[in-house]
Every structure is written in structure tokens, then in C-alpha cells.
Amino acid sequence: MTEARLQQLNGDSGPTITVFERSPDGGKGLARDMRVRWALEEVGQPYDVRPVSFAAMKQPAHRTLQPFGQIPTYEEGDLALFETGAIVFHIVDRHNGLLPLDATARARAINWMFAALSTIEPTIVDREVVLYLERDQNWFEQRLTLVEDRIRARLTDLSNRLGNADWLDGRFSAGDLMTADVLRRLGGSGLLEEYPNLAAYVARAEARPAFRRAFTAQREFFNAAAEP
The missing domain is CATH 1.20.1050.10 (Glutathione S-transferase Yfyf (Class Pi); Chain A, domain 2)
Known part of the structure; x- marks a missing residue:
């Protein structure tokens, strides 16, 4: 079971990322939240996900987080970020493992x-x-x-x-x-x-274990969302 799923079950605190309520990629892990999931898994940081529909993405509530009406967003305490490059940099800058010390x-x-x-x-x-x-x-x-x-x-x-x-x-x-x-x-x-x-x-x-965990998490989420 992924750390993300454990967090959902146990209620542990951690960052929350927004994802497609129904991803158009068919569960292939091509949506940009995959990069954020992968980075979080690489550094061992639990996280939660909040699904957002295509309609909700364009509403003011979501646009306060993502002014262009896209996903993912990243929320942690009073910090809210958008753009995967900025989100991933924030993650790897705060946690060891994905940036060299030199x-x-x-x-x-x-x-x-x-x-x-x-x-x-x-x-x-x-x-x-x-x-x-x-x-x-x-x-x-x-x-x-x-x-x-x-x-x-x-x-x-x-x-x-x-x-x-x-x-x-x-x-790596x-x-x-x-x-x-x-x-x-x-x-x-x-x-x-x-x-x-x-x-x-x-x-x-x-083939990296962190990638496999991230891929499995998003795939399970997609399959659950697709169930009638």
C-alpha cells in the first residue's frame, strides 16, 4: 500500500495535491500530477489527493489556487503552489534525495x-x-x-x-x-x-520503486473513479 493511501486511511497530515476527478489519460500516469506524486514518493513524503472535476477547475474556488484552471496544485499549511516545476522544486529543495548536496x-x-x-x-x-x-x-x-x-x-x-x-x-x-x-x-x-x-x-x-508506487497510486485512483 502506498504512503499516500496510508495517509488517507490514517488521517496523517501532509501536503495535498489536486488531481483530475476523471483523468483523460485513461490511467496511464501522463497527467502532470504524476511528476508531483513521483517526487513525493522519492523523498518519502506522505501526501493526500483531492479530485477536481473539469467544471470545478474553471470555478473561482480552484482558480484562487491555480489561476489558469489546471491541475495539479499543492497545498501545505498556508502555502499554495501551482505549476509542476515549481511544486517539484519545492519538494526536492525541502527534502533530501533528489538534489545533490554539492x-x-x-x-x-x-x-x-x-x-x-x-x-x-x-x-x-x-x-x-x-x-x-x-x-x-x-x-x-x-x-x-x-x-x-x-x-x-x-x-x-x-x-x-x-x-x-x-x-x-x-x-538520479x-x-x-x-x-x-x-x-x-x-x-x-x-x-x-x-x-x-x-x-x-x-x-x-x-523501474524505480518510487515511480512504481506513484504510478500504482494514480492508477488505483483512476480505476476507483471509473467505477459506477
């Missing part, structure tokens, strides 16, 4: 967190937008090709940097957590498999 190595790990969100993920999200919103357009195939070529350019650079290493900069860090989770969004596209070292990198990250 100041220089720590800065490099944070650098990779920003790179994952600012350089790698936007091109991947562009592909999702094309697939979901532009499929019926007569220029769909050309647009998809252009977007996937941009993704390949990012993956080529990342693959070259990773090389034969297990992780991006020595030991928050930079690897964010990068691997961003790359997971390419599942089923075939793009990641074009870079065997990156595919193996993601597989190593997904």
Missing part, C-alpha cells in the same frame, strides 16, 4: 529540470495538440511531420548528451525525474524507440 552538481540538476520543461516538453505538447485538434485539417500530415522533426532534433541532442550513461549527470536526480516524465509523453508514438539509449533511460526511471 552546490555545483545541485545547480546542474536544477538546470535539467528547467530544460525538461522549457526545451523538451513544448515540442512534445505541440504534437499532442496537432493530433487532438488539427487532425481534420487538410494540412495535418505536413504539420505533424514538421512537429515530429522538431521533436527528433531535441531527442538527438538529448541522446548525444546522455550517451551510455544511466542518468544525465551522475546519480530531480532533473532525471522531470526529463524522464516528459519523455514518457511520447509513449506509443514510436519516436522514443528511434533512440535506444533514451528508451532505456525512460525504462530505468520507470
Whole structure:
């Protein structure tokens, strides 16, 4: 049983994150709360979840926490955060385990967190937008090709940097957590498999016990929400 579930049963105090009441990813762990769950599991921090419907996400009560009407949010005492990068940084900054103690190595790990969100993920999200919103357009195939070529350019650079290493900069860090989770969004596209070292990198990250606990927690939540 996950620490999150134990907290729900025992009433232990801890941060609360908001999640989709019914996640559109079908329980695949692709919603951005997965990154927060994973970070909390890595540092051994119990947490609770509060489901939010699509309608409630756009209401004033939720927008006071997340002004853009999205998930996740993070609440702990009088602190409320939004944006997964800021939330994960807050977690790893307060708890040992995902940032090196050496100041220089720590800065490099944070650098990779920003790179994952600012350089790698936007091109991947562009592909999702094309697939979901532009499929019926007569220029769909050309647009998809252009977007996937941009993704390949990012993956080529990342693959070259990773090389034969297990992780991006020595030991597994928050930079690897964010990068691997961003790359997971390419599942089923075939793009990641074009870079065997990156595919193996993601597989190593997904094999971590903390990831498995986080994935199981969100999957169980999705299945429970889907029950009639």
C-alpha cells in the first residue's frame, strides 16, 4: 500500500495535491500530477489527493489556487503552489534525495529540470495538440511531420548528451525525474524507440520503486473513479 493511501486511511497530515476527478489519460500516469506524486514518493513524503472535476477547475474556488484552471496544485499549511516545476522544486529543495548536496552538481540538476520543461516538453505538447485538434485539417500530415522533426532534433541532442550513461549527470536526480516524465509523453508514438539509449533511460526511471508506487497510486485512483 502506498504512503499516500496510508495517509488517507490514517488521517496523517501532509501536503495535498489536486488531481483530475476523471483523468483523460485513461490511467496511464501522463497527467502532470504524476511528476508531483513521483517526487513525493522519492523523498518519502506522505501526501493526500483531492479530485477536481473539469467544471470545478474553471470555478473561482480552484482558480484562487491555480489561476489558469489546471491541475495539479499543492497545498501545505498556508502555502499554495501551482505549476509542476515549481511544486517539484519545492519538494526536492525541502527534502533530501533528489538534489545533490554539492552546490555545483545541485545547480546542474536544477538546470535539467528547467530544460525538461522549457526545451523538451513544448515540442512534445505541440504534437499532442496537432493530433487532438488539427487532425481534420487538410494540412495535418505536413504539420505533424514538421512537429515530429522538431521533436527528433531535441531527442538527438538529448541522446548525444546522455550517451551510455544511466542518468544525465551522475546519480538520479530531480532533473532525471522531470526529463524522464516528459519523455514518457511520447509513449506509443514510436519516436522514443528511434533512440535506444533514451528508451532505456525512460525504462530505468520507470523501474524505480518510487515511480512504481506513484504510478500504482494514480492508477488505483483512476480505476476507483471509473467505477459506477
